[in-house]
Amino acid sequence: MNKLIATLIAGLFATAAFAQTPATAPAAPAAVKAEAKEAKTDAKATAKETKAEVKAEAKTAKVEAEAKKDVAVAKADEKADKADAHAKAHKTKAKAHAKAVKAEAAAAPAPVVTK
Template identity: 50%
Template sequence: MNKLVAALIAGLFATSVFAQAPAPVAAPATPAVVKAEAKASSANTKSVTAEAKTDVKADASVDKAVTKAEAKKAKAHAKSAKAKAEAKHDVASAAPADKTKAEAKADMTTAKADVKAEKTGIKADEKADKVKVEAGADKTKAKSETATVKAEGKADVKAATVK
């Protein structure tokens, strides 16, 4: 029985060795293929560099827009606070008979200052958001251009291989 099992296992190994396909022989690269690969590599490098440059530029413009929006909002809130302080001062310095009228005027001034500060903040944020959207579009465009260049390079190498 042991001899039978040994013979079967030996036969299995022998058939598996003969059943394997020979390793494919790599065709030597032609000068056209080498040139196409070099050209594709160079184009890929340039497009990746351009994409990175666009990304950095877009990020910088977004940062600048956000900083500018924050500064505008801070300035608007400071202006609002100043208007509120002046209104409180007017109430404090008003004659006792005119106190209620001065308080009503101060309340109106405070409300107007708050609304104006909010509107300024909204407009500043809106501008910053527009810059963010444009930056995102620029990044996406650069990324698709890079993908196109890579695909063209692969196609050129493939075409040179066929020749």
Template identity: 50%
Template sequence: MKKLLATLIAGLFATSVYAQNTTTMPANAPMGSTSADMKAQDKMDKANQKEAKEVAKADDKINKAESKASEKKSKAQAKHDKKVADANEKVAKADADDKTKASAKAEEKIAKADMKEQKTDIAADEKAQKKVVAANADKAKAHAKSTEKKAEAVADAHKADAK
């Protein structure tokens, strides 16, 4: 019984040691000290850096587009509020006889101001979304290019190791 237990424990120990020693190297990350592996790692690092720069540029474009749209919207809102205030002021200043006529004109001016503000908001959002889509496409292209460069670096390293 002691021998069986000792054998089972030794087998368990051996498999745990074997499991720790078998590490698989990912296909896209060359590890080693050969010059080909070092060159591949350098190329991969450069590709990562270039991708990060492109992503940062795209993020900057997105932020600029969104802030510009927000600025246009706030200006449109301010103009709208001014037109509404002016229309309401004219109604308040109107004589009792002209109140209904002034109120109707004010409602018309307010409706026009609402429409203009909505059009401006829509146009600003549309322009911003176009820029966001373009920036996201730039991000995707940068990622694809980076992945391609990494794959080429790994392939070059494997070719060099095969020689």
């Protein structure tokens, strides 16, 4: 009976020792979980940076487009002003020519018609 009790006690110690070894195994999933959380945080930070860069590029493109539009409007205004000045000069020249013709007609004596 002593052998039987000794075997049972040895078996009890063996099962107790075996039951305690998996206790360290859950620590590994915690490390994996921490790594996954860190990877998720890094991914979020990268996505945030990328989003900020895209937003900045879009804003820059919008400002450039507005600047180009302003330049185009300024050029169109300049062209219109130039056309107006040209038309005004042409009108002034036409008036001057008409005035000169009228003055020349007034200065010249009327032709004498003989019958």
